[in-house]
Amino acid sequence: MAQFDLIDDSVVVIIGSGAGGGTLANELAQKGIKSVILEAGKRFQRSDIENDEWAMFKKISWLDKRHSAGGWHGAVNHPTLPTWIVKGYGGSTIHWAGVALRLREYEFKTRTHYGAIDGANVEDWPVDLAEMTPWYEKAEMKMGVTGKTTGMPHLPWNNGFRVLAEGCRRTGRTDYNSGPMAINSIERDGRPQCQQIGFCMQGCAIGAKWDTLGTELPRAEGSGNCEVRTDAMALRIEHDDSGKVSGVLYADADGNQHLQKARIVCVAGNSIESPRLLLNSASSMFPDGMANSSGQVGRNYMNHTTGGVYAVLPEKVHMFRGTSVAGIVGDEVHHDAARGFSGGYYLEFLSLGLPFMAAFLEPGNTGWGRSVARALENYDRMSGVWILGEDLAQERNAITLHGSEVDQYGLPVPIVSKTPHNNDYEMTAHMYETSAQIYEAVGATDVYELPSYPATHNMGTNRMHADPAKGVVNAYGQAHDIKNLFVSDGSQFTSSAACNPTLTIVALAIRQAEYIAQEMNAGSI
């Protein structure tokens, strides 16, 4: 692995090693562009991964102090855990389930299709599906996504998904399948075929699921063009007198601070840490935070409109056997104002182990007693879905900084505010009803509706927009205010769309790497 000097100001400094940062580093490395990744967490190995829900939660989760606020139930039931993401080498690609969906055409142009919505901040992306399609194809090839791009078949259907699929068939649905997934259905790219282990969201123990831990990061390091520093928490981004960024101050494992000089800084710390870092980088030149002339840094926090549904079937299902998200239903992904809400939603089969089922069936202080215990006795006859729909951007849903409380690095603790929009309530009711109908069609006896989990899909807090007054970055993730500062994670999303964000994050990172190389060659950054 390369090692770069702290005073080497020719490097690109990338903050975060997940889907955005890890991909960007490897893409740059393959083009001969040198980078230093500052990863706040530990250097995980594949051998750290266990098939144990709580052991892995404790091992890999981002558990630094955060406040959960706003009108969603988690402000009470998950007061210090607004999100469920990873701190460590590989970022949240360790935890993601592998669903690799593209945005639909209308989802890039929500303002055009939905119009202005009271209380929401709906805007169009500065890119569209036609522009993104070749980048999606590159991402699918890179990650090994089952489907036509790679020619790799979708995964075999497991018990839990077969129940869901039959319910879909009986209710006249047509768009349901076991892919696209970034999980190898056959051996490919040095990674093995999926063994239906389960525990995908605890990390894939064999690397059949794409994660940057096993692909982008070691490849970037192996190129000699990338140094990954783990236990390196970015504290603030420095800038020079001209307003260009010049380096990143970070704390190492012992709390010692270092300043890594940089030609370019790319922020990919997920949708809480990325805006938090920009806000913490306020200076006399940028009193409201870096790249924040629009006032949109930290705003428009989106995390999907979600819920869970678990149905009890007449016979054993053993849903935990096999891939965690084993199938996707896309029939409800369209915009139809007659449904009473804007945007659409996916149903994704999702197995939970008994420990997490018992924790999330009814989260919070009330989740005990006879109804909970009785439901759990049906565990081996359950099939269920995680439902995820478009979450409309709202300015009040935001990442802000606590006025007095600081974390172990001395940084103000982030407050994550999330209040559902009326659109979310309308959509959620529709989601639950649809799911219940599907499962009842296949003989469900009881159907349990679960509220949203702490979010893994976090988006929008440094949104891209063609108009510098309405967004933080342009169509390449480049800050409108500072041309050598980029945002490289899901925080650049203009809208949440209905689908899991990772494929789009990777596609945008590949595209951003191309743009950075071009601009560096042109000498403009």
Added chain:
Amino acid sequence: MTIRFHRRRDSGPDHAGLSRRMFLMTTTMAGVTTASLIGGTRITYAAPLDEGQGAILLRMVQDIYPHPDLLKLVHYQVIADTVTKGLEADADQARALTDGLAKINAQAQGLYGKDYVAIEDADMREGILRHFQNEGFFQGVRWTAYFGIYDNKEIWPLFGYQGSSVEQGGYIDRGFSDITFVPQGPTLEERMAEVQK
């Protein structure tokens, strides 16, 4: 959790069947046959709880996650012991728990004129506990019970959960797609055909 009870099909035995079993457990707790229930081991109440407090705690643990047809009293006793063991080095926690147990019993006395452990109706006992569910002592017991039951590898098989599979090569040859009450998924050939350009 919102439960939708199914609209067409009976969903199995109702709560009446459970409460009788719960009542039996309560009465055996007070009697001399307790030892035989847990295989010859006499129940002892670790300090700082006295016998009455220990009985309330054991009843409380059962009422928090009642599984009378799946779990044995000894499973709950282990959880109660874990709770009391955790108190040995923490006087504040011990006081909070003993105060809490006293409040539970006082609530039972106030509402029904009898001890909490003597209330036969499981829903009434749960109703008493619901008064205290936002208090620290209650949630401490609750989460100990949660981990002792649902994150307990020895208990998982009773719920039909098999847990870790990687050391056995996953579930690919161990029933990941073995149910017969719904159709099979597509064959490999069909899955190959659908991804051709």
